[in-house]
Amino acid sequence: MGEPVARAREKGGPWVALAAAVFYPMTLLLAKRRMEGLDHVPERGPAMLVCNHISYLDPVYTAVFVHRAKRVPRFLAKASLWDVPVLGRTLSGSRQIPVSRGSVEAGASLDAARTSFADDGVVVIYPEGTITRDPEGWPMNARSGAARLALDSDVPVVPVVHWGTLSVYDHYKRRFRPSWRTTITVRAGDPVPLDDVRARAREAGPDRDRSTEVALLRETTERMMSAVRDLLADVRGEPAPEPTRRPRGSGT
Template sequence: MSDIVYPPVIKTALGLFKALNLKFRLEGTENIPGTGGAVLVSNHVSYLDFIFAGLAAHPAGRLVRFMAKKEIFDNRIAGPLMRGMHHIPVDRDAGAASYKAALNALKGGEIIGVFAEATISRSFTVKEIKSGAVRMAVASKVPLVPVAIWGPQRMWTKGRKKRLLQRNVPVTILIGEPMHPKRGDDYDKVTEELHSRMSELLEKAQREYPDVPAKGETWWQPAYLGGTAPTPEEAAELDRREAEDRKARRESRPDAG
């Protein structure tokens, strides 16, 4: 697969991170396979996660093709970049096509990046995840690699203004040991194990994070650590209301019928 766009994008991003003096903690990079396909499954705390999850594979010299919602590809600026980096659009009304594209990429030796929570976690804990990532790994006979990211929520997350030029933000990226599910396994149990591993990695990243929130900034800390982020239950209710509002707006459009 020809990559004309991806390397310059990475180089630009790394240059920006250096200018902003972002402080990276990157651990477990040996868990990224040097060759062959893999499904990289990351938690989701910010709109920037695909950039940082992609960095998990950078030391291994690998590029990650992320599955992302179709709306991003429709954006006049982001769209050409996403297509140029060979990421995979996900249309929630026609998911079979994106699943097939991901399988083809995995069988071709690519690393596919998945945010199994589907949307950003407002509680900054790992939300419920579905078994799609496990099924892709089994169908393609490739490993699952859990990843936890912590820190980017301070720059841009759901319900907060962008602070993309914020300096000196620590960013933690932890890569867990690969899982090797196979046909005949209980996919729900494997998914539960994946969720557990991601949660353990995220909690480690959060508890060992070098910064503590300043006064008035406790919004970016999870409730279980004394922050004012919504609890998982409160976040689920907010997500439910948002989904209902989105459905109502969609149904009210003139072309809805």
């Protein structure tokens, strides 16, 4: 489950190189690092990675994980991050995708993700839309944006999970505890099987009725999040509970 050795690295440009120069040492200093299933990230072509979200450190580890697979990650991230000095310029320079929730521009992020797919990009999305509020760190129910993107785009959808980042940084408890006694694991699994759902969506057509659309999105969401929960359960070595918590708000 280690790093592929025969891959050619996707070119990311100077801003990706800058982020890598910061993120790699950070992931090595905060805790022990374990990255598994790199071979599940496609060597070339478009892909969508759907991830659990337990800590604001997760994107740092996801970015290093994808970069170690010799691909360039393109994150869907909240638009307010583009207002942060230096960080905003880095996000723009590395072609990340801003998400403006609750506005008329919310759908533009999905269009930008589709454009990235057309450019053979690897798009990273956290379907819950925020870090989980589950007290045990299990995923909450997902928003619809990830399912909509997965349903309408014929690309591999790869589940990726993080475990251990919450032990280092817990946002809700305002606790930051780097420690080499902690192991942070990032693992990717087999692509989520969605061919049959996509076929039904094509048969229903772009003007499908609301009830059909809702059913398709619900099934797509459940398949993706079941894959994420099962993979996380394997990493944690314990069974996953059924999802019972929902993120606040709505949108992508």
